Amino acid sequence: MTIINGSSLALILVLSTLVTCKCNAAGVPLADQTIFNVMDFDAKPNSELMSTQAFMKAWRAACDFTGHARVFVPPGVYTLGETVFAGPCKGTHSIILEIAGTLKAVPDVSEYSNFAWISFESINGVIITGGGTLDAQGQSVWQFNDCKTNPNCVHLPATLHFNNIRNGKIMRLKLINSMGFHLHITSSYLVRFHGLTIDAPEDSPNTDGIHISKSNTIKLSRSVIRTGDDCVSFGQGTNNVTVNKVTCGPGHGISVGSLGKLAGELEVRGLIVKNCTLRGTTNGIRIKTYAGENANRALGMMFSDIVMENVKNPIIIDQSYGDKSTDSLSQVKISDVVYQNIRGTTSSEIPVQLLCSSKLPCENVRLTNINLKHIENTPITSQCQNVNVGYTGVQIPSPCQGPSS
Structure with missing residues (x-):
């Protein structure tokens, strides 16, 4: 014999109501709506x-x-x-x-x-x-x-x-x-x-x-x-945003920015992108800022558990967007960025590019367990410029050698 106590009976009644309820998307019984x-x-x-x-x-x-x-x-x-x-x-x-x-x-x-x-x-x-x-x-x-x-x-x-x-x-x-x-x-x-x-x-x-x-x-x-x-793009004033289990491609990937185009822009803070797949996109996870004089900040971002399938630029910070100068003077400060558990294939020989501003170098960028391979088994490398970057775990391609700033 099974004995059901009061709390168990109450739970059963609630679950029964949820199963049998003919409700709208807000959980309101259809009979109670106009x-x-x-x-x-x-x-x-x-x-x-x-x-x-x-x-x-x-x-x-x-x-x-x-x-x-x-x-x-x-x-x-x-x-x-x-x-x-x-x-x-x-x-x-x-x-x-x-x-x-x-x-x-x-x-x-x-x-x-x-x-x-x-x-x-x-x-x-x-x-x-x-x-x-x-x-x-x-x-x-x-x-x-x-x-x-x-x-x-x-x-x-x-x-x-x-x-x-x-x-x-x-x-x-x-x-x-x-x-x-x-x-x-x-x-x-x-x-x-x-x-x-x-x-x-x-x-x-x-x-x-x-x-x-x-x-x-x-x-x-x-x-x-x-x-x-862009599959998803984050413009100025974006705060506390989560992107989870999204499949992208074709397209330009997931982008923060572009930032720094306008005066008085609001900062970007608190982005989480996780459990996503990018297929055949131009970029994977991209942060892009203009090389002009307009100030802004982008900080507190985590990109985690991302699968890249034949992505041209899987990890890229581009602070010369709109101006292909080799020495960016962007006034957008990028800091506290984490890339972790990112794996898959790329069509680029430089799948990791962290190209930051000489005026305001990127700070506290962390790469953990990066495992990328070229679709044709071509050797691949990383490129860093004006960035304070740390590495833990697997790193394929190899980390940038020597000082990055």
Whole structure:
């Protein structure tokens, strides 16, 4: 005979409730929420007619509702121009946007006056999910991107732009062929990205997967990102960010920066990138700063348990970004950086490059258990410049010889 005490019985009852509960993404029973179906606001599925106003009206109704609200996008294909989901909202609960269909952007850059195709502004509590697809049709406008030749270029609209968001979750979505960045988050706090698939061709210009700036406590996990630019990029003011179990490639890898381009930039601090795989990317883990006069700091960064598969520059600090001078005078101070348990293959004969500023050398850079091999078994080496670096454990390629600063 099995005897169940009071605490065990309580646990069983809780688990039973969780298993049988028909709940939304926030754990709220479906019976306790109000659904705002975009079809009820005159959305036009499977039509070239735009549904922009219908989507924004459905959002507005949900945002003004004080109970549990869910905006629902049924299966089907919906054409949207520039769309803004704005707060603040009246309720005290997270609004859910459930996208079960496919959203397609109007492929005309003149339709967009803002930073993005779809924007979320000034919202405390939002969950975006549903397994749907956001197709920005960027292949129709990439020809207008001139950022390779124009340093003051205007970036094409991001697929999703988050500004001033608190307590957000974005999960189980597919973003394809963004015009500019696929996802840009700025001035936000406590936002999680989970289970995303981001896809664009290798030659698509400036189609970063996720760009984070001026934000604190952001988490990205269990996602696959294939783009023509950075998989994940950390801009100024990025603090306390964790990237975990992300697969990247093709693209330019995971980048801190570029920093030092603008005056008065905010520092980057507290980055953790772990358990990631990079496949066929131009760079692996890159820190890049301009060689100009604008000051900034990037410190407290850990890159751990990273697998490189045919990556050109697995570990690189480039403080001459935008200026290939052999002696960088960058005013961005880099310190307290740890690379540990990084292994795999490279197409470069110099897979470890720590090229820091002669004006402000890098300090307290640590490499632990680095094991990289050339895809054609060519001998490989390290290159260091103006850096205080320490080594422990396995080091392949061999550490830099002699003083590094």
